[in-house]
Amino acid sequence: xxxxxxxxxxxxxxxxxxxxxxxxxxxxxxxxxxxxxxxxxxxxxxxxxxxxxxxxxxxxxxxxxxxxxxxxxxxxxxxxxxxxxxxxxxxxxxxxxxxxxxxxxxxxxxxxxxxxxxxxxxxxxxxxxxxxxxxxxxxxxxxxxxxxxxxxxxxxxxxxxxxxxxxxxxxxxxxxxxxxxxxxxxxxxxxxxxxxxxxxxxxxxxxxxxxxxxxxxxxxxxxxxxxxxxxxxxxxxxxxxxxxxxxxxxxxxxxxxxxxxxxxxxxxxxxxxxxxxxxxxxxxxxxxxxxxxxxxxxxxxxxxxxxxxxxxxxxxxxxx
Numbered sequence: 001x002x003x004x005x006x007x008x009x010x011x012x013x014x015x016x017x018x019x020x021x022x023x024x025x026x027x028x029x030x031x032x033x034x035x036x037x038x039x040x041x042x043x044x045x046x047x048x049x050x051x052x053x054x055x056x057x058x059x060x061x062x063x064x065x066x067x068x069x070x071x072x073x074x075x076x077x078x079x080x081x082x083x084x085x086x087x088x089x090x091x092x093x094x095x096x097x098x099x100x101x102x103x104x105x106x107x108x109x110x111x112x113x114x115x116x117x118x119x120x121x122x123x124x125x126x127x128x129x130x131x132x133x134x135x136x137x138x139x140x141x142x143x144x145x146x147x148x149x150x151x152x153x154x155x156x157x158x159x160x161x162x163x164x165x166x167x168x169x170x171x172x173x174x175x176x177x178x179x180x181x182x183x184x185x186x187x188x189x190x191x192x193x194x195x196x197x198x199x200x201x202x203x204x205x206x207x208x209x210x211x212x213x214x215x216x217x218x219x220x221x222x223x224x225x226x227x228x229x230x231x232x233x234x235x236x237x238x239x240x241x242x243x244x245x246x247x248x249x250x251x252x253x254x255x256x257x258x259x260x261x262x263x264x265x266x267x268x269x270x271x272x273x274x275x276x277x278x279x280x281x282x283x284x285x286x287x288x289x290x291x292x293x294x295x296x297x298x299x300x301x302x303x304x305x306x307x308x309x310x311x312x313x314x315x316x317x318x319x320x
Contacts, residue, residue: 001034001044054096112267122163154216156211163271166268168265169266173231283295
């Protein structure tokens with residue numbers, strides 16, 4: 001089974017062009033399944049002996065570990081994909097994971113900032129030089145103050161682009177200079193499954209990017225820097241900025257704004273889609289812009305928009 005899992009991981013990487021996150025999660029879930037099938041002091045159950053009852057036991061064991069339903073559903077999805085691959089390879093005759101029902105997940109409507117809240121966040125907190133509250137946090141030494149101002153311009157460009165184009169955080173950090181059409185205000189994005197799409201960005205993001213281009217050279221020319229020339233967004237050492245750093249940036253500015261929102265990079269993606277829909281954009285067009293394979297994934301933003309309308313109604317209508 002372990003050999004077959006290794007082949008499956010190679011298949012995900014080279015044939016399916018799966019994202020690194022997907023590969024990492026599937027590998028972890030399948031290794032956990034192997035451990036479940038390997039009692040102490042005994043050999044692992046042969047792959048051909050695994051049937052739907054064994055997989056149901058694994059699902060039950062996962063619940064016993066106090067895992068969320070979403071985590072159990074992901075593990076089951078990993079097993080379905082793995083056994084589908086095994087059927088294709090002729091290792092097993094049928095996919096036993098197909099006979100196990102997926103846990104019913106609760107429908108969660110994401111809390112989305114209103115357009116006014118988002119504009120206020122971007123305009124007031126990240127205006128040129130930062131707000132008074134932001135400037136108070138800047139160091140007093142000239143070199144460190146200059147470095148902080150450089151990073152402020154980079155961070156402004158990151159936040160504006162996340163909201164302007166609805167990018168996933170992995171797509172943002174993966175951008176190269178050749179992916180940006182500065183004159184046409186368009187991005188070439190490599191999304192999930194290595195699928196390319198073209199996404200526009202607006203004037204606010206263009207302005208923030210132009211300010212960032214002016215200081216990007218300073219980051220590249222720092223003493224001791226290890227520059228990654230093609231990467232759009234750079235860290236302090238001029239290497240490619242990582243997804244964790246972007247999450248930390250979003251959290252940092254939400255704290256500086258002194259708001260109690262639970263902001264993360266995906267919050268800006270949610271806001272992008274919901275605000276487009278609220279202003280009359282076609283759901284299919286939003287699906288293309290977000291890079292969703294299934295329209296049902298995009299349709300959850302409809303629920304978010306309805307929820308916002310109901311909140312406005314409840315607050316404003318005299319008979320609500």
